[in-house]
Amino acid sequence: MSQDSSIAAYGQQVITACAVVNKFINGKPSILVAKRAATKKFLPGKYELPGGHIDYGENPEDGLKRELLEELGFDVTIGSLFAAFTYINEIKGSHSIELLYFAQAKEGSEPTVNPEDHSGLLWVNEDNINLVEQENGSDDQELPYLKKSLRILNNYESIKLG
Known part of the structure; x- marks a missing residue:
C-alpha cells in the first residue's frame, strides 16, 4: 500500500x-536511492533512501x-542501525524521526519501480553522488548520511582487502 504525505x-x-x-x-561500494514520484506532495522528484513510515506497534526493522517489499518489490536483510535524525515535515505539520539501517539485497532480489511511489532508481557511488546533491540541494537531510555511509563502505572494503 502506497502512503503519501x-x-x-x-x-x-x-x-x-x-x-x-x-x-x-x-569494485565500488554503491548505495540505492529512489527518485520520488512527481505526484508526491512531500519532496516530489527528489532522491531518497528507500523506506517509509513505521506502523503503530511495529518493529522498525520489520516495518522497513x-x-x-511494498514500494520496490525488494527483499533485503536488515543490518545495523546506522544513524537517526529528525526533521519537520512542513506538508503534514509533523515531526519525523528517521532511522537509517544498513541493508543488503537477498540473493536474486532486485528493486523495481512502482510509479505511484518512485520514478526511478539510482545506485550512487563516490563518482556520481553529485547527481543527488544537484537534484536535492545541499540542504538535503539524508545527504550527509549518504556520504558518510559511502566513506564507511569504502573504508570497509580497504580493510577487507588489506
Whole structure:
C-alpha cells in the first residue's frame, strides 16, 4: 500500500525507517536511492533512501522490510542501525524521526519501480553522488548520511582487502 504525505499527522511524531542498501558495482561500494514520484506532495522528484513510515506497534526493522517489499518489490536483510535524525515535515505539520539501517539485497532480489511511489532508481557511488546533491540541494537531510555511509563502505572494503 502506497502512503503519501496526505495522511493526517499534524502535531504528531512520525517514525520512518530507511535502508542504506549497498552492493559493490565495478569494485565500488554503491548505495540505492529512489527518485520520488512527481505526484508526491512531500519532496516530489527528489532522491531518497528507500523506506517509509513505521506502523503503530511495529518493529522498525520489520516495518522497513515491509516498506521495501511494498514500494520496490525488494527483499533485503536488515543490518545495523546506522544513524537517526529528525526533521519537520512542513506538508503534514509533523515531526519525523528517521532511522537509517544498513541493508543488503537477498540473493536474486532486485528493486523495481512502482510509479505511484518512485520514478526511478539510482545506485550512487563516490563518482556520481553529485547527481543527488544537484537534484536535492545541499540542504538535503539524508545527504550527509549518504556520504558518510559511502566513506564507511569504502573504508570497509580497504580493510577487507588489506
